[in-house]
Amino acid sequence: NAGVMQNPRHLVRRRGQEARLRCSPMKGHSHVYWYRQLPEEGLKFMVYLQKENIIDESGMPKERFSAEFPKEGPSILRIQQVVRGDSAAYFCASARTGQETQYFGPGTRLLVL
């Protein structure tokens, strides 16, 4: 039973480009959470989604960031016009139902040059 998958594992972008981070939840899991870990800092919640719905986006920056979890396919975290401060590790976690244990993926390390 494969765990949570994220790709790419490493992503390099120049300032102003777009970054797309993908998260495939564990089989049978319909809830996805995104977290960000800035260098030398702790993990911070960004957004919580169910299939086709955003449930809680209170941790998302107001501009340039968006997330989706379509009926088919992986969840996508999209960062437009990236800046150096977006350089971080982005982790997603999935759960079978909203209240159950969250299992994390290996993360995507974004570096903005």
Add this chain to the structure above:
Amino acid sequence: DAKTTQPTSMDCAEGRAANLPCNHSTISGNEYVYWYRQIHSQGPQYIIHGLKNNETNEMASLIITEDRKSSTLILPHATLRDTAVYYCIVRVVETSGSRLTFGEGTQLTVNP
């Protein structure tokens, strides 16, 4: 979610038990205690969780005090691979799901 307090760092000898404490004195009746760890910037790994009763699985044991204001994660025979940051998280479990709020955690170093 209730705030947790953990020591910044701890050391443990390989093969010995590692006992990681966590204080959560403002915990509510509907809040669970969760433990995760993060090994050198990898994705956080779920370890164990509990509400009132002590819990044990293949990785660890969780001891929760009777008043639920503190808990201890026990790794019975620590190995070098257990070196990681350990996070104690108190979380309301709602039908609609809820975020995990990570604190600073405890850096556990297992020494040979």
